[in-house]
Amino acid sequence: MIKDLFIGLSKNQLLNQAAKKYGLRLGAQSVVAGTNLEETMKSIKELNSLGISCTVDNLGEFVFERSEAIKAKEQILKAIDMIHTNQLDAHISLKATQLGLDIDYDFCLNNLKEIVEKASNYHMFINIDMEDQSHLQPSFDILDELSKEFDNVGTVIQAYFYRAEEDLQKYKNFRLRIVKGAYKESGEHAFQEKQEIDANFIKLIKWHLLNGKFTSIATHDHRVINQIKSFVKEHKIPKEKFEFQMLYGFRKELQFGLAKEGYNFCTYVPFGEDWYGYFMRRLAERPQNLKLVASQVLNK
Numbered sequence: 001m002i003k004d005l006f007i008g009l010s011k012n013q014l015l016n017q018a019a020k021k022y023g024l025r026l027g028a029q030s031v032v033a034g035t036n037l038e039e040t041m042k043s044i045k046e047l048n049s050l051g052i053s054c055t056v057d058n059l060g061e062f063v064f065e066r067s068e069a070i071k072a073k074e075q076i077l078k079a080i081d082m083i084h085t086n087q088l089d090a091h092i093s094l095k096a097t098q099l100g101l102d103i104d105y106d107f108c109l110n111n112l113k114e115i116v117e118k119a120s121n122y123h124m125f126i127n128i129d130m131e132d133q134s135h136l137q138p139s140f141d142i143l144d145e146l147s148k149e150f151d152n153v154g155t156v157i158q159a160y161f162y163r164a165e166e167d168l169q170k171y172k173n174f175r176l177r178i179v180k181g182a183y184k185e186s187g188e189h190a191f192q193e194k195q196e197i198d199a200n201f202i203k204l205i206k207w208h209l210l211n212g213k214f215t216s217i218a219t220h221d222h223r224v225i226n227q228i229k230s231f232v233k234e235h236k237i238p239k240e241k242f243e244f245q246m247l248y249g250f251r252k253e254l255q256f257g258l259a260k261e262g263y264n265f266c267t268y269v270p271f272g273e274d275w276y277g278y279f280m281r282r283l284a285e286r287p288q289n290l291k292l293v294a295s296q297v298l299n300k
């Protein structure tokens with residue numbers, strides 16, 4: 001029920017527009033690195049100093065105007081330059097809808113090409129984040145096109161989809177992030193029960209660790225992390241073949257602890273004015289995150 005409420009709120013375009021005007025509010029400042037690139041670079045530098053690399057996301061949703069998609073592209077290109085100039089240990093995560101997938105497929109593909117090409121000159125990786133089911137296949141199609149020219153691009157496998165195992169096998173030679181899946185999907189396409197999703201998540205991670213190129217294990221679930229730690233030990237999987245990932249601001253002790261233990265760790269660092277939909281999805285995943293809201297509001 002609560003999950004549905006927050007997923008519903010995340011798609012509310014009026015609230016999304018209003019949120020942009022008022023800056024980071026409602027506790028979002030704990031989980032969003034900043035509204036501009038300067039603040040974000042500072043956060044990345046701090047994480048890098050703890051031995052943590054970053055994947056940087058310029059937040060943005062509901063892009064239906066070409067001018068907005070171009071603005072997002074320019075901002076991402078600027079982020080790539082700043083990461084390079086500041087010699088930071090970071091790469092980019094992006095969403096195809098922010099770059100025009102809902103406007104025109106070729107327009108979106110060309111925007112992505114420009115980004116991937118620039119990053120490729122700096123040997124920087126670009127991750128195509130995965131969104132809801134309606135954007136899944138077009139996002140894979142874009143990846144297919146890009147990988148004909150570039151090798152610095154990869155994507156995400158969402159374990160709640162029935163098709164996830166097939167996609168994983170098809171894309172095993174890519175650097176892949178494996179997640180449970182953040183959107184509300186129907187039983188026609190996705191597992192609905194938490195236990196089924198968790199079981200598939202672990203199965204896919206293990207398969208990719210044994211057969212794939214590089215695995216980003218993206219979860220805040222300590223039970224999954226512990227199982228994977230035992231699995232990599234048992235199968236002597238070298239640390240260079242995988243990393244753990246978590247979102248900025250969540251379970252910081254666990255993030256710092258894994259990095260200290262010597263695991264490769266990468267924090268997903270979202271930034272920008274368009275924080276609303278991202279923040280609502282985090283509340284949908286874990287209503288306990290409302291505590292963040294309460295503490296921030298009370299501290300005002």
Ligand code: FAD
Pocket residue numbers: 128129130131156158179180181182183218219220221222245246247250251267268285286
């Ligand atoms: P959950 O299933 O939410 O929680 C499992 C258990 O872990 C909880 O019961 C609790 O015991 C513990 N736990 C979880 N969170 C906390 C916390 N904050 N504090 C204390 N204990 C906690 N989804 C997509 O659909 N597409 C993407 O491209 C995508 N990219 C992502 C990138 C990263 C780096 C991460 C971390 C997630 C991404 N997601 C993405 C979201 C993902 O699909 C899940 O919705 C999200 O990670 C919640 O699932 P979980 O595995 O973290 O744990």
